[in-house]
Amino acid sequence: MFEKVEDYPVDPIMIGADYFAQDPRADKLNLTVGIYQDGDGNTPVLHAVKLAEQRLIETQTSKSYLALTGDAEYCRALGHQILGMDIYDSLVAAQTAGGAVALRVMADLLAQIPDSPTVWLQTPTYGNYVPILIAAGARFQAVPYYDPILREIMFEQMLDGLKEARTGDVFLMQGVCHNPTGADMKPAQFDALLNLLEKKGVVPWIDLAYLGFAQSFAADCDMAHKIAARFPECIICITLSKSFGIYRDRAGALFVKTNPQDRAHMQRALSAIVRSGASHAPDHGPSVVRTILEDASLKKLWLSELDQMRMRVTKVRKDIVATEARDFGRNDLGYLAYQSGMFSLLPLTVDQEKVLTQNHGIHIVKGGRINVARLTANDIPHLIRAFHSATSNS
Ligand SMILES: Cc1ncc(COP(=O)(O)O)c(C=O)c1O
Numbered sequence: 001m002f003e004k005v006e007d008y009p010v011d012p013i014m015i016g017a018d019y020f021a022q023d024p025r026a027d028k029l030n031l032t033v034g035i036y037q038d039g040d041g042n043t044p045v046l047h048a049v050k051l052a053e054q055r056l057i058e059t060q061t062s063k064s065y066l067a068l069t070g071d072a073e074y075c076r077a078l079g080h081q082i083l084g085m086d087i088y089d090s091l092v093a094a095q096t097a098g099g100a101v102a103l104r105v106m107a108d109l110l111a112q113i114p115d116s117p118t119v120w121l122q123t124p125t126y127g128n129y130v131p132i133l134i135a136a137g138a139r140f141q142a143v144p145y146y147d148p149i150l151r152e153i154m155f156e157q158m159l160d161g162l163k164e165a166r167t168g169d170v171f172l173m174q175g176v177c178h179n180p181t182g183a184d185m186k187p188a189q190f191d192a193l194l195n196l197l198e199k200k201g202v203v204p205w206i207d208l209a210y211l212g213f214a215q216s217f218a219a220d221c222d223m224a225h226k227i228a229a230r231f232p233e234c235i236i237c238i239t240l241s242k243s244f245g246i247y248r249d250r251a252g253a254l255f256v257k258t259n260p261q262d263r264a265h266m267q268r269a270l271s272a273i274v275r276s277g278a279s280h281a282p283d284h285g286p287s288v289v290r291t292i293l294e295d296a297s298l299k300k301l302w303l304s305e306l307d308q309m310r311m312r313v314t315k316v317r318k319d320i321v322a323t324e325a326r327d328f329g330r331n332d333l334g335y336l337a338y339q340s341g342m343f344s345l346l347p348l349t350v351d352q353e354k355v356l357t358q359n360h361g362i363h364i365v366k367g368g369r370i371n372v373a374r375l376t377a378n379d380i381p382h383l384i385r386a387f388h389s390a391t392s393n394s
Helices: 012-022 047-059 072-083 098-112 129-136 155-164 187-200 222-230 260-276 284-293 296-328 334-338 350-360 379-393
Strands: 091-096 118-123 139-144 170-174 203-208 234-239 252-257 343-345 369-371
Touching: 047 284, 047 296, 072 091, 072 222, 072 234, 072 252, 072 284, 091 098, 091 260, 098 129, 098 203, 098 234, 098 252, 098 260, 118 129, 118 155, 129 139, 139 155, 155 187, 187 203, 187 222, 203 222, 222 234, 252 260, 284 296, 296 334, 296 379, 350 379
Parallel strands: 118 139, 118 170, 170 203, 203 234
Antiparallel strands: 091 252, 234 252, 343 369
């Protein structure tokens, strides 16, 4: 029977990790990973998380099942933090195993709506959206978002592509620190996009994965807040993997703003979809997050640790640009200083990507994505030299 199983495409990020493991060179460099790393190449457990975990061990009295949509207290603490109390009352909420499950639950729901809406996606965007939408059986179409060669957002082309969207369709965008481009819309562009979505009756779907990595946790929630305050219906998916450094503990949430008369049946729909798929979300990561958000001193500590992660990423970006100018007399990578978050795209052809990996041992995600958080001070000149060599030889 299993011989009939078709060959499944594997996420390029995972393929990249495999290639890296097989590379025998001692000085190889893995820029494929989608996690924060400090200057020593570690992904530390935050002190605030450790303290919250200790508190949970001492105080937790049961590990029985939660509701299918999770711990209402966790959803409320998170929703209040990100969107504010007033908006939270108009939402349907579910605790999910990270952001990927929040996305999948929503994709399932959209696919099951009669005359299901089309989900409009940016190109390029997070590599797991399409597999999730396909697995759910949801309809989707793409509009341009970013030109890696020009190193800029294709804003007019994106709006132009959305002219085809129908009322009731959905536009899936990211909050801050766009993955994989690092290029976020300017506030005026974001406002113009919302004007268009509103005019066309397209429902915004915002995916928040890097809150705190652009300007600050509070400022990075602005886009979601603006959407939820303005639109009668919208979708918000969140992962806390990066903001709390709890990748494997799987903390996320799905918030859906609905018209008041739709809330009860939407809550039942979300419960039913969760039951038949992911079933109950894990508790540990979300309980850590709730404990931190509900305690002023833990929250202060967490926010300062998040600030440190953001400042490191910003510094690496600036160091790349300064090193290229000072030691190489060039500014090919100057755009990195204006982008945000862990990821950016190197403007490379497929052949140039191969040169980077084969000749220089630098592993990046297909399409040119690098994780700047992975770079140590010594890696920076190595990357610049390899990039110049790859782009001048082919
Ligand atoms: C934009 C975006 N959305 C969602 C996710 C999924 O997060 P998680 O792995 O916590 O489910 C990621 C993870 O990298 C991401 O970059």
